[in-house]
Amino acid sequence: xxxxxxxxxxxxxxxxxxxxxxxxxxxxxxxxxxxxxxxxxxxxxxxxxxxxxxxxxxxxxxxxxxxxxxxxxxxxxxxxxxxxxxxxxxxxxxxxxxxxxxxxxxxxxxxxxxxxxxxxxxxxxxxxxxxxxxxxxxxxxxxxxxxxxxxxxxxxxxxxxxxxxxxxxxxxxxxxxxxxxxxxxxxxxxxxxxxxxxxxxxxxxxxxxxxxxxxxxxxxxxxxxxxxxxxxxxxxxxxxxxxxxxxxxxxxxxxxxxxxxxxxxxxxxxxxxxxxxxxxxxxxxxxxxxxxxxxxxxxxxxxxxxxxxxxxxxxxxxxxxxxxxxxxxxxxxxxxxxx
Amino acid sequence: xxxxxxxxxxxxxxxxxxxxxxxxxxxxxxxxxxxxxxxxxxxxxxxxxxxxxxxxxxxxxxxxxxxxxxxxxxxxxxxxxxxxxxxxxxxxxxxxxxxxxxxxxxxxxxxxxxxxxxxxxxxxxxxxxxxxxxxxxxxxxxxxxxxxxxxxxxxxxxxxxxxxxxxxxxxxxxxxxxxxxxxxxxxxxxxxxxxxxxxxxxxxxxxxxxxxxxxxxxxxxxxxxxxxxxxxxxxxxxxxxxxxxxxxxxxxxxxxxxxxxxxxxxxxxxxxxxxxxxxxxxxxxxxxxxxxxxxxxxxxxxxxxxxxxxxxxxxxx
Numbered sequence: 001x002x003x004x005x006x007x008x009x010x011x012x013x014x015x016x017x018x019x020x021x022x023x024x025x026x027x028x029x030x031x032x033x034x035x036x037x038x039x040x041x042x043x044x045x046x047x048x049x050x051x052x053x054x055x056x057x058x059x060x061x062x063x064x065x066x067x068x069x070x071x072x073x074x075x076x077x078x079x080x081x082x083x084x085x086x087x088x089x090x091x092x093x094x095x096x097x098x099x100x101x102x103x104x105x106x107x108x109x110x111x112x113x114x115x116x117x118x119x120x121x122x123x124x125x126x127x128x129x130x131x132x133x134x135x136x137x138x139x140x141x142x143x144x145x146x147x148x149x150x151x152x153x154x155x156x157x158x159x160x161x162x163x164x165x166x167x168x169x170x171x172x173x174x175x176x177x178x179x180x181x182x183x184x185x186x187x188x189x190x191x192x193x194x195x196x197x198x199x200x201x202x203x204x205x206x207x208x209x210x211x212x213x214x215x216x217x218x219x220x221x222x223x224x225x226x227x228x229x230x231x232x233x234x235x236x237x238x239x240x241x242x243x244x245x246x247x248x249x250x251x252x253x254x255x256x257x258x259x260x261x262x263x264x265x266x267x268x269x270x271x272x273x274x275x276x277x278x279x280x281x282x283x284x285x286x287x288x289x290x291x292x293x294x295x296x297x298x299x300x301x302x303x304x305x306x307x308x309x310x311x312x313x314x315x316x317x318x319x320x321x322x323x324x325x326x327x328x329x330x331x332x333x334x335x336x337x338x339x
Numbered sequence: 340x341x342x343x344x345x346x347x348x349x350x351x352x353x354x355x356x357x358x359x360x361x362x363x364x365x366x367x368x369x370x371x372x373x374x375x376x377x378x379x380x381x382x383x384x385x386x387x388x389x390x391x392x393x394x395x396x397x398x399x400x401x402x403x404x405x406x407x408x409x410x411x412x413x414x415x416x417x418x419x420x421x422x423x424x425x426x427x428x429x430x431x432x433x434x435x436x437x438x439x440x441x442x443x444x445x446x447x448x449x450x451x452x453x454x455x456x457x458x459x460x461x462x463x464x465x466x467x468x469x470x471x472x473x474x475x476x477x478x479x480x481x482x483x484x485x486x487x488x489x490x491x492x493x494x495x496x497x498x499x500x501x502x503x504x505x506x507x508x509x510x511x512x513x514x515x516x517x518x519x520x521x522x523x524x525x526x527x528x529x530x531x532x533x534x535x536x537x538x539x540x541x542x543x544x545x546x547x548x549x550x551x552x553x554x555x556x557x558x559x560x561x562x563x564x565x566x567x568x569x570x571x572x573x574x575x576x577x578x579x580x581x582x583x584x585x586x587x588x589x590x591x592x593x594x595x596x597x598x599x600x601x602x603x604x605x606x607x608x609x610x611x612x613x614x615x616x617x618x619x620x621x622x623x624x625x626x627x628x629x630x631x632x633x634x635x636x637x638x639x640x641x642x643x644x645x646x647x648x649x650x651x652x653x654x655x656x
Contacts, residue, residue, distance in 0.1 A: 158642035
């Protein structure tokens with residue numbers, strides 16, 4: 001078991017390395033770099049009017065951001081910059097050269113709780129609704145309720161997140177019914193309210209984003225549980241139990257125990273879905289989480305921030321995958337963690 | 340394969356793909372064929388390659404066409420739906436559906452039906468190219484990996500794991516921001532995410548098929564390694580690959596429209612995602628037709644792909 005865990009973690013580390021390499025190389029394909037963008041922004045504010053001073057400013061910024069060799073001023077090849085980044089990242093210095101690390105971490109630290117809150121609530125909703133629904137349908141496979149649920153999940157699976165967000169926004173957030181707030185996490189003057197009212201306000205603002213984020217995972221969980229339980233119900237042991245004269249309720253409970261064990265493996269599959277969804281949901285509902293931060297960083301060609309966010313999300317995903325395999329083995333004694 | 344070949348779904352898919360591919364010839368404000376003073380011109384064909392052709396004289400093609408006298412020597416053959424996706428009509432800003440424009444007009448007076456048709460073109464071109472590329476690369480890697488356990492298999496599995504842990508939307512987001520906004524770049528980025536599905540399916544199936552007796556028989560008859568894989572094993576994976584391709588196409592359409600919804604991605608003349616964004620902004624003003632029709636188009640195409648995949652899967656190969 002320990003040996004299995006160590007090996008798994010080792011391979012997760014290798015995968016993480018691969019992810020950083022791919023991301024860094026893709027980021028490097030940018031047609032303009034950060035220095036050019038910043039110089040352009042300054043030029044639009046009236047500074048750097050002549051070309052010579054502009055070029056000098058770009059060069060200064062490039063040296064500052066570690067894009068060129070400070071002595072020869074030649075552009076650094078991508079592998080040298082990756083090596084520099086890796087060297088810093090191994091010491092957990094994720095802020096790019098020429099940046100204030102404290103401000104960098106503060107930006108990350110402010111965004112992280114929002115995304116964590118959204119993601120964990122969505123997971124909670126997905127499992128809290130999906131498992132009972134799937135179990136209910138699975139023990140009645142083929143019945144009218146089961147077919148209704150499978151048609152329902154099929155339709156929901158065909159609605160992309162951005163479309164669902166738009167439809168919900170139009171329905172409840174403005175155009176038709178003005179029941180729910182359409183953006184942000186707090187009302188404008190919420191800071192002056194008592195504590196409990198602020199929490200209610202937060203929950204009120206979270207309804208639509210969490211609904212959008214949870215729908216995809218909910219469909220996946222409900223279908224997965226339904227199929228697993230239905231498969232257990234069709235297995236010979238289920239007929240055996242019924243033949244022994246056990247009450248249907250008891251048989252159902254045994255089926256559930258059997259069918260629910262693989263659900264733990266779903267966490268690893270769901271996390272990339274949630275991460276991708278949170279980028280969109282935060283964008284559409286104007287929530288200042290990691291997704292919004294990544295979006296802004298991409299627009300400013302802020303490589304250091306994009307890399308930090310990708311590493312963070314990849315680490316969480318990889319750990320969740322290892323954890324879900326472990327949980328599967330704990331819940332289902334038939335699964336052996338080989339090697 | 341049989342069940343979906345004979346169903347109505349097949350005709351719907353064929354209709355969608357042909358509509359998409361022939362969009363510039365189906366809905367356009369330039370004629371397919373025009374004869375002006377004895378010379379033949381083909382503006383819609385040029386439009387198909389993204390080259391706008393200037394109309395005759397100072398007129399636009401549409402104005403020229405409307406002034407054409409039936410008994411003159413000049414002649415024009417307009418597309419069946421004579422409105423272009425970018426053709427504005429200031430008189431009909433945000434006009435609701437009517438007999439002359441069944442899906443209405445948008446806030447600059449462009450015909451919604453023409454934009455939906457051209458949006459299908461964008462979806463078919465980008466989604467189709469991405470799925471073809473991903474399918475070719477993914478199937479090849481799956482064949483290489485599933486042929487026998489060894490170094491290649493191990494390396495492909497590691498690569499697969501890297502791409503499976505990627506938050507895909509984030510990847511598409513920054514890749515398009517950094518690669519630029521051409522549709523070729525988007526196809527590459529989508530393909531680089533979609534190949535994993537093909538590789539996983541092909542490798543997994545190959546590993547189980549390899550243990551079957553007919554493989555042993557074929558080997559005993561002296562069938563070569565690659566001939567065995569290509570002629571005896573690969574054809575059995577057809578429906579599995581079809582299922583993966585249908586899902587991949589749906590995912591590509593979703594990714595493309597999500598990007599244009601967010602205002603990123605290729606600056607195609609019309610895309611369902613961009614139309615939906617516009618509809619979302621116009622909805623509070625009462626223009627329901629601007630969000631309903633692109634939303635329907637997306638749901639129908641994605642749902643259709645899922646249905647095709649479902650039918651293929653329920654059918655043993």
